[in-house]
Amino acid sequence: MKKKLFAALVGALCYVMNAVAAPQVIEDVLGRQVTVDVPAKRVVLGFYAEDYMAIGSEKAFDHVVGLSLDTWKGWRPASWSLYTQHRPSLKQIPDVGEVEAQTFSIEKVLSLNPSVVVLADWQFKGLGADVDVLESAGIPVVVVDYNAQTLARHVNSTLIIGTLTGEDARAQKMAKDYENSITYLQNTIAKAGLPKPRTYVEFGNKGPNEYSFTYGKNMWGAMISAAGGDNIAAPFVEWWGPINPEQVLASRPEVIFIAGTESSKQPDAMLIGQGIDRKESVERLTGFTTRSGWDSLPAVENKRVFGIYQGASRTIMDGSMMQYLAKALYPQLFADLKPEQNYLNFYKQYLPVIPQGTFAVQMTD
Structure with a gap:
């Protein structure tokens, strides 16, 4: 009995010490x-x-x-x-x-x-x-x-x-899971030796009628580079900011990403995220392809225009969004990946809530 009591006291003391x-x-x-x-x-x-x-x-x-x-x-x-x-x-x-x-x-x-x-x-x-x-x-x-x-x-x-x-x-x-995921994407892309697709990304909070922020070295710009894309804004925008619309046309992007959130003051802004229906996201995304001159861009001609959730960047949860970028850029390499489901799986594993909605979308969805 004394040994059991002593063990219990030691255990309690260790718990208190660890909590301090x-x-x-x-x-x-x-x-x-x-x-x-x-x-x-x-x-x-x-x-x-x-x-x-x-x-x-x-x-x-x-x-x-x-x-x-x-x-x-x-x-x-x-x-x-x-x-x-x-x-x-x-x-x-x-x-x-x-x-x-x-x-x-x-x-x-x-x-x-x-x-x-x-x-x-x-x-x-x-x-x-x-x-x-x-x-x-x-x-x-x-x-x-x-x-x-x-x-x-x-x-x-x-x-x-x-x-x-x-x-x-x-x-x-x-951290190890994240590192393994990114390393797998980059090693697979490097091994394939394919040309880097010319890529443009924009925060679609202002809608199709006005060009909003694009990204250079950080956020979506850095993610595109890490996922094997050739970010057309990199020579012109250091961190984030607008780019001349004529430069976008001249660069002829092969893949376009429009980032968005669940809400915006602009009625035609990109809408994506928690509580957003997929059909509505596709409609908003498609609206950007009607911009002047965009109908002749390779990305639009080949329907390689994608919507991505702004809230899934700048976070440890963005490993799944990196998967989505890589799959959009190199569909032949990552056909088996399910990035949007992996995003929700992170919530199931580590967080007490699970959002419902649309977090990644293609104009053909």
Whole structure:
């Protein structure tokens, strides 16, 4: 009996010790050495909310005390609605404002007494000297980055969040699965030795009547390059921004991707995502092919025009979207891949909700 009691006490003590945060030096994606008590108990989260939950599990949000609400509720309202229906307590997390809109409040963050602030690379750069205010107050700031859309930063960011949430093993599996998926795509393409298809991508939030953002080195631009496409915007757009419509016509893309979300102020914008019917996505996508001069583009002539979900980029979940890009670019190499189903499978495996809708579509669907 005494041995059993002793064993039980030891087990309880180990559980308590494991639950207590301990200082650890974390190297973030910028190479900064940051000392953080992990697992983190009071977290202000600037971006990548779904990634934080997927990697750290839902219980990680028990310790999120502040959130940049616009980066979730404002940018992806359908996703926010889905999660808050499942977990109403998300609505009670204080909003700290949004960096791009210049509403991010350092005072609000300080008032929440966080043990760590987790920022995207673009948020860290946007805040500038305000980061010094946080660090001077003894609040560690850790930078992660899925926007760059590089394998190294995706893997590194995932492992960092795993450490912050005390879910190292879960993060390592997720990062390894992602790395294996990307490596398989790239090795298959390299082995085939096929010409790189000329490719154009655009965020279709403004509809067919006005050219919106395309991408150079990051986000969809980086993903297209990684998936073996020849991004026609790369020589003209460094990160993201509009391109001259005449340049698109002159470049004669062989494959076109139009990214979209579930909602837009423009009535003819690309519509795709949670709750969106496939037929409606196809109709919106087809509308872009009526642009002046597009009827003679190889991509339109051969019906290689695709719709992709903006919410499935800049996240550890975008491995499935990389599969979709690769399959659209090299259909003969990846006929057996089911990227859209794999996207939903990630939710089934790692997240407490599963969205329904359309997340990737071709004009012939």
